[in-house]
Amino acid sequence: MRRIVVSAWVVTLGTVLLAQGATGTLAGVVTGPTGAPVPDAPVQAKNRQSGAVVRGATASDGRYRLAPMPAGSYDISITMPCCAYEPFARQDVAIAAGQTRQLDVRLAEGASFNTAGDDPGELAAVIRKRQKVPSRPVPRLAGKPDFSGVWLANEDRYPEQPALLPWAAKALQERLGNGLKDAPHTQCLPQGLPTPASIGPFLAKLVQTPSLLVVLFEDAGGFRQIFMDGRAHPEDPDPSWVGHSIGKWDGDTLVVDTIGYNDQSWIGIVPHSEMLHVTERIRRRDFGHLDIRVTFNDPGAFSTPWHQTLNWELAPAEDVVAYVCENNKAQHLVGR
Amino acid sequence: MNVMRMLFAAFALAALMFAAAPGYAHHSFAAEFDADKPIKLVGTVTKVEWTNPHAWIYIDAMDESGKIVNWAWELGSPTSLVRLGWTRNLLKAGTSVTFEGSRARDGTSTANARSVTLNSTGQKLLGASSQGKTQ
Structure with a gap:
């Protein structure tokens, strides 16, 4: 299976434990209401303790991978451009050192209601x-x-x-x-x-x-x-x-x-x-x-x-x- | 205290849910149409209103009792539709079309157009973008 790794980057290091190598990975696939993959979906993970943010985006097959992420608890959010999909949010997602946490997301239909010409x-x-x-x-x-x-x-x-x-x-x-x-x-x-x-x-x-x-x-x-x-x-x-x-x-x-x-x-x-x-x-x-x-x-x-x-x-x-x-x-x- | 905590949790969740705030909506199809009332009609175009912020296309279609009813279909803005390759003359009066979408909450013969198909060729003009590309 083709896996495109989208490089994630740490915006704010805060009290990051990168140096100790205590990092894990968040990965998954983002789909729309019908299950079709959503490309270029911006995935954001905010560390609940440090406030550090890790960002990435899905590839053309809807897959994303955020790494390295300092171990800890994160709030995950995905906000697509207005208004085809509802924004997604999941709080308190644990990332453990040396492990990959799988989080697949199905985005709900948004305010534009899929109206032709309105995405x-x-x-x-x-x-x-x-x-x-x-x-x-x-x-x-x-x-x-x-x-x-x-x-x-x-x-x-x-x-x-x-x-x-x-x-x-x-x-x-x-x-x-x-x-x-x-x-x-x-x-x-x-x-x-x-x-x-x-x-x-x-x-x-x-x-x-x-x-x-x-x-x-x-x-x-x-x-x-x-x-x-x-x-x-x-x-x-x-x-x-x-x-x-x-x-x-x-x-x-x-x-x-x-x-x-x-x-x-x-x-x-x-x-x-x-x-x-x-x-x-x-x-x-x-x-x-x-x-x-x-x-x-x-x-x-x-x-x-x-x-x-x-x-x-x-x-x-x-x-x-x-x-x-x-x-x-x-x-x-x-x-x- | 539990109530306070629940309220706080509800607010925190809401706060996350409107994380999209800056890009939320320039209109409110969700307030206008009901996703639980899907509709698909085969009919004939009677009128096109090529006006911002939303184009409206009217079609005559037969209901279950055999009566012809004129339906109004709301689309995105002509400004956007043109950038997506439409023209104001694409659907002229008399064109046979199939429209799919959701019915208005107010019960009138109104719906939003999720997909539009030209019956003569079977070509889908523009579909639900979040369900994959059409054209």
Whole structure:
């Protein structure tokens, strides 16, 4: 039997026992609701004692293998791109030194209900397949990296959990409990921060000048402006769906600071308050990749800042198109 | 204390379950359709609404009593469908098709389209992605 070993890597070493060789392995196969293998499923194991994280992904036959893992107890999670599969979580999985723990996972059907044309993961795969991204140096503009281009706005493959204050945790439970029927998008409103629609089967187009970065996206609103002309935030900005963004360079990294959000938008499905303050550190790693580290700081909703790591891929064969949400027939939304 | 522990455990589990939060949903098919009500209909296309965020295709199909009923089928966004190779003229009025999906929870003649087959050729236009590729 063909076994493809996907190399796993330790993100945070913490109190890792690698040196002593007290490590084990987690391996298995990930399938969908019908039993078909799920390729490229991101598998994450978090050590319950040290917090160290081991990550890997399934091969084309759905198999994965995480090794070496310091012996201990782990929380395992798999989160596929929105929304074909429900996320998977299994707590307290023991990994013993010198042994391989088998954990096969059957992912349940997700919120997109397998609707034709509504699986961002599938769409991303199709888009990737037709791209020919040349190997070139990162283009520069006025001495700084130029982010201009059409990007496949991937979500965080290994998402962290936000530490929610009680009201926010309750609001989230209600959203999950009613099948997300009140999601802004179901009313043709923007959904997702800091760039709306970056959660779905959407593309984002960046247009950069030395003093302004424009983000065009395919959702209500359609654009963000990131001012790089040295202006400050307004003292009391009117709350809006995308906030007020200013950008400053830190070497070759653009640091974008955004305030002035309303409390109506959802971060994916997570609630927030008007106190939300978002920082994005954007770096063009190479010609074809944009790495974005997002920090959501909201003392009105989170007890500690929440982070996302986004990796956008250049999509030179695509373009954004006008997207007017005109026909969301919400009358069928009756909840669960 | 047990209740508190249970509550905490439930919350911890929920916290893990929404680990996907940033990428959860731009809409809520789960709130709209019922997986326990699968439906498969053979019929004729009467109308195509090629509108964002969801395309709708209407077909006339015969029910058990022999009556012709017009059914509305919801698909993904035209923006996505085009990127997957569809065009707005792919299914014109009069085209014979087979649709499979789940019925709406509200009991109307509405369903989500999991797979669409052209009856003239047997070609599956686009299927349930999590059940393997079609096309």
